[in-house]
Amino acid sequence: MDGVGTPGSQNSWAVELRSVSRTYGRGAGEVAALRDLSLTFGRGSFTAVMGPSGAGKSTLLHCAAGLDRPDGGSVQLAGTDLTTLDEAQLTMLRRERIGFVFQAYNLLGSLTVEENIKLPLLLAEQVVETAWLEHVARRVGLADRMGHRPAQLSGGQQQRVAIARALVTRPEVIFADEPTGALDSRTGRGVLALLREVVDHDGNTVIMVTHDPIAASYAQRVVFLVDGAFAEVMESPTAERVAARMTRLEGL
Numbered sequence: 001m002d003g004v005g006t007p008g009s010q011n012s013w014a015v016e017l018r019s020v021s022r023t024y025g026r027g028a029g030e031v032a033a034l035r036d037l038s039l040t041f042g043r044g045s046f047t048a049v050m051g052p053s054g055a056g057k058s059t060l061l062h063c064a065a066g067l068d069r070p071d072g073g074s075v076q077l078a079g080t081d082l083t084t085l086d087e088a089q090l091t092m093l094r095r096e097r098i099g100f101v102f103q104a105y106n107l108l109g110s111l112t113v114e115e116n117i118k119l120p121l122l123l124a125e126q127v128v129e130t131a132w133l134e135h136v137a138r139r140v141g142l143a144d145r146m147g148h149r150p151a152q153l154s155g156g157q158q159q160r161v162a163i164a165r166a167l168v169t170r171p172e173v174i175f176a177d178e179p180t181g182a183l184d185s186r187t188g189r190g191v192l193a194l195l196r197e198v199v200d201h202d203g204n205t206v207i208m209v210t211h212d213p214i215a216a217s218y219a220q221r222v223v224f225l226v227d228g229a230f231a232e233v234m235e236s237p238t239a240e241r242v243a244a245r246m247t248r249l250e251g252l
């Protein structure tokens, strides 16, 4: 398997989870959100993560992105073991090496498009290269909107700003959590096509959590979780096949 498989010994993966467990609560209220989960995500791959409600998708994303700590196992980001880092190191790693795209855009309304895109570089105290910034703005189709504020943009354009902001630090991986959840289907398809392009043309790595079979069909493969564990992987997904698989998994 070229993007998803069992852990190997090399640092060739963008993200590698080894025997990751995450349990919430204690005693009778204990919930095992992830159970001994091992998964790898290849560099330059686009993976959708799907599964029934409560399967552990968000927990996987949070643990893989250093937003939450597993109780057991390890998470490697391009060879760095996140479980060995303290909070300050994790914050720095998230800023410099990970891009995030959320359903709710999370742009700062008082800043211009350009300032929003540059923000991760400023927070990481990195030099802002004008040519790179222009390249990223062109990449997402917003070069002529750099002076606008988020409120002056459509939902799809705001999500493109969020994607530019995620790209600007040249991250090891971009995590997208329901990136089209707030968009109408046509605008959503444009955003998904852009995510696929930044993988296919620019070699980025994208891991996207979604409930939507159409969104998942833009990925190169879909990883299905059930009950905190890996269930199966589908290569070259189509919306129809993903929907059929979800119906079966939800019935388990």
Ligand SMILES: Nc1ncnc2c1ncn2[C@@H]1O[C@H](COP(=O)(O)OP(=O)(O)OP(=O)(O)O)[C@@H](O)[C@H]1O
Pocket (backbone or CB within 6 Å): 024, 025, 031, 032, 033, 051, 052, 053, 054, 055, 056, 057, 058, 059, 060
């Ligand atoms: N902070 C928390 N405290 C207690 N239980 C939690 C917490 N976060 C998640 N869980 C539980 O862990 C399990 C996995 O949750 P998670 O949000 O990862 O699933 P999901 O697949 O993303 O679900 P959905 O599709 O509904 O968003 C669920 O049973 C959930 O109730």
